Amino acid sequence: MDFRLTDDQRALRRGVRELLEGRFGREALRAAVDSGRLDRGLWRELGDAGFFALRLPEADGGVGLGLPEAVLVFEEAGRVLLPGPLVATHLAAGSVPGAAEGAVVVTDASEGLVPWLDEADVVLGDVAGAVPVRSVDPLTPLHRVPDGGGAGGGGADGAGADDPVAVLLTAAEQVGSADRTTAAAVAYAREREQFGQVIGGFQAVKHLCAGMLVRTELARAAVWAASVTGDPVEIAGAKLLADEAATDNARDCLQVHGGMGFTWEADVHLHLKRAWVRARLRLPAARAEEAVAAAL
Template structure:
């Protein structure tokens, strides 16, 4: 079998990278850090480019591609730390009117947390009693939900001005949608199992993109920063750090892309484990390469680490992913 990307997939990745370089460069990133809010203009541009409608069938107005192509998109989003509930809106495209075009922002309750609750137009899952949290990631506002759905959910009245909770999304018959089960929050208004699996994998793809970005950042800095009369990249300890980062990023990338092809729930859980480890571990090692400079607010390294922490907690955290994998061993 040939596991390399096809020419069309490489062109798609290149196009998305160029698009994000134009729409969300470093200046935009730092502006978003200073004043966190969802850029609706950016959201609509992503919609117009087919970011959310990528897996929606062509006969329904979408691009008609599959999960492997979606993974490439979300790797690029992770590289630049693109903010917003990208995964939830992408998964909801074709089921929630306006989401595919970027006119509607969709978020969801997952693992007791809701990202971008105040900015979203539609929320999947119960948000009764949601309280704002001080998120470690300045680009990801969070709310904690005491209880999500389930048989014991009493419903209750919706606070004034709160967006409606939509019913469970229908299956779209995506040929790449995996079969099988994975532990989910359950209850009405949450993602079906197949869509939840997709959401987990796309979150893992973002982690891979972040891990690759911090690897490249560390290698670049190690080739420029001088200490004791030579670049620090010449020191064995720094070489070992950078080599370890490359290994983690490559292993996670291969696992995520393979899971996108097979759609196997256990492989998706394993890929999420590897991707979380790569994103957090590489960001930490990148901080080590940078030294004291890496701990300043002006450096972008801490943003990758904080976002990696949030992604690791938002969907299928390590303890549950390990249970899914262990069950099959």
């Protein structure tokens, strides 16, 4: 089986990266952190670009692409820490009017938590009695549902926490974040000097960066392969690898940056916090491990 990207897939990834880097650069990221609000204008632009309607048939007004292309798009979203309930809105594009066009924000109850509840126009799953909780990620406001409502199921339209497509797209976001922190660590190691030379010349730093690259590529290969097979067990394994890559790479990126990496002004901590939240919201490690183990 050939897992190399086609020319069209490369063009899609390149186009999405250019759109997001131009529309959601560092200034926009920091503005989103400060405001804590969802940019509805950007949400509509994503809809116009086909982000949410990517897998809808062309006859229904969609782009007509498949899960492998969706994985590429969500990986790019993860690279720039694009905020909002992207997965839930994408999955609802075929059933909730306005979701495909980005005119409606859709969220869901996953693992007893509901992201962006106050900003959502449509909520999938039972969220009765949901109360706000402090989120470690400033770009993912959360509500908790009493008694873990929505855990593992999430309600209608296949937007549940264990829905394989939802899990895989979340894993793709994790891969994008892991890729971004790897690039940030390498760039900093090439410019930061200690003892008269760039720190990238020190063996310990080289090992950190090499380990980050290996984790990213291993997780990416698993996610891309699972997007082709669609196998739930392979998706669970890919999620495990992607969660590990995103969280461990962010930690190692902090180490490469040294004391600067722990400051609020650095963006590395935002990747670590988002990785923690993503890992918790969709098929957490304990249940993913059980899914893989049960199939062995």
